[in-house]
Amino acid sequence: MSASPRPLRIGMIGCGNISAQYLASFPSLPDVELVAVADLDASRAEAVASEHEGVRALSVDELIADPDVDTVLNLTIPASHAEVDRRAIAAGKNVYAEKPFAVETADGAAVLEAARAAGVLVGSAPDTVLGTGTQTARAAIDEGLIGAPIAATATMLTPGHERWHPNPDFYYVPGGGPLLDMGPYYVHALVTLLGPVDAVVGAASRTRSERTIGSGPRAGEVIPVSTDTHVSGILVHSSGVLSTLVMSFDAVATSIHPIEIHGSAGSLAVPDPNRFDGDVALHRLGGEGWETLPVSAGYVDASRGIGLQDMALRGADLRASGALGQHALEVMNAVLASSRSGSRVEVASSCERPQAVPLTDVKG
Template identity: 45%
Template sequence: MAKATKRPKTTKRHADPEPVRVGIVGCGAISGNYMNHIPNYRILNVVACADLVPQRAKAMADQAGIPKVCSVKQLINDDDVDIVLNLTIPKAHYPVAMDAVRAGKHVYSEKPLAIRRPDGRKLVDAAKRKGLLVGGAPDTFFGAGIQTSRKLLDDGAIGQPIACTAYMMGRGVETWHPNPDFYFQPGGGPMFDMGPYYLTAMTFLLGPIKRITAAAGITIPERRITSKPFYGQKITVNTPDHISGSLVFTSGVIGTMCTSFATWAAETWPITIFGTDGTLKVPDPNGFDGDVFLYTKSKDKWRTVKHTHATGHGRAVGLADMAHAIRSGRPARAGAQQTYAVLDAMQGFLDAARTGRAYTPRCRYERPAPLPTRLRKGWLDD
């Protein structure tokens, strides 16, 4: 009898997607952080950069080996650019992103998506009409800390979640940021600056928000800069620097949230989720790989949970995820729905504080899919 032909081993590996071409607008403090991590994601190829201050773009291109330096207008209209990475200051996020969408580009912006809810809505609607993706930071929820927390919640580790607390209690950025003024203007403040990390993590973990109430104030009306180069200059604060409120999730979870640039040495845990059978301490959502702590009533003690997902992601992972979404047609995790829901909620806190009435978010929101637990290095889809 003839021997059966031995078939060569086949692997199920798909062809690697073609890299997506990125043009960076805004080459300030955070751009270096992106450039440090972009090489970790094989789907990203930075082809150009631009800044209102051309020397900044030139300096970054020289340092990071970016082939093209041009004006913002040229970059946005460049046929070689697929995604505009918008790293400008908050009030420029919307106009830059809208120009890019009009020019047919996908856009990934630093947080917040926009500084006013209607602008965010217009941007999301315009992108949808053109079949483009918009979204952006934060992408810290791709980190092992928040992904592990999500898995624990979804696996029922604390039973049914019933309550959560979120505290971002600091003293402000005028001591270290080179150009801190924008942090104290509308679109800044602790809610618009740090709230995105907390609200993104909370919604990714707990789902949509159905009601927000709040109180807020400008507790320190003037700040003195002690960083360089503007040492000694004064900043007039034009947005609340302390916001405290409560939020109710559609699931019934009752949340407490406080964001502040007015407090010294607060010793609060970033996010804690309380369930019927235990409590979860979620790590700082302004980082990627923090430790996750779990208390269960059956064991009656705290333990550190081993991460279920890959560590080592950094700023740029959300951008890489959007690039994969462009290539495969799946939704981007840090996409329009996620970033608009967070903008809506942040504005909701300020609106509720100003009017004394509860704010009811009306946008559609579904939690983005968790990351797969096993991924090839450099890729986000298995």
């Protein structure tokens, strides 16, 4: 399927916390139109529809079958991503899934195979990598400002999402945890910056068996933990670059840059990949310190949903692709498998390093 000659007509399934960010973005995306919403809690879908002109509240089945919806935005919980995607694909819809692409690697692969057979498009969050932060760093690497890339670090430390999220249960079951929840931002960024991954070595731990909800109507409720909450991994990129990944729901804070790329001629500080923008800093070999680079690439003032805009403009060449999401999923699951086996794990899938985004203002 090629780029759409008209706006992608979006049906959004899932009206939870993350949906608010997409809803705020849609008015600024000229080639994307939200036409319908659905949620297992019908009242949430009805509330969204009542606040957005031209948007209808439907059941999940109705939305997937609706002829006015050509693309399903899947904002369900991670455990439902692959199932909802397959149902939408079977109905002839494009799909764009929130991260992670799926929980099990085989389920994500099945989504891609179904999409190939049906001739529809598949996209995957996070699309933060399309913003000016990651893309300016990508341009610096491509221009040779750090010489030959050698190594990278990607670090995310937080005491846990239960402190602020009113319903954090899914963060502490398989498919959640710091790696599958926050790791996609970092792995998508590392692949965008340095290319695909061939193999990994991982280690993981779980320091607590319970968590206490800290906000909302369930504040004080204790929930069980059934997934690892501190994960470290070494990623061996096809290029030979070694990336070190640390994702934690157990630690308190860190003072290092979220991502650092180290090369033969310099080091690059990359902003938080959970954001679309942020300063990129370069420390040159023989230089006197960090210098902030001017913004030189990426979608300007981007926000959640820019991946859908990119899908509408580029069709099968979309950058936040299902292939990238699936590769990142396999990399993360390989890290977890390695942590259990104590052995290096090869990554079977690969993907093209997504094409760079030139400095682009979608608002004109």
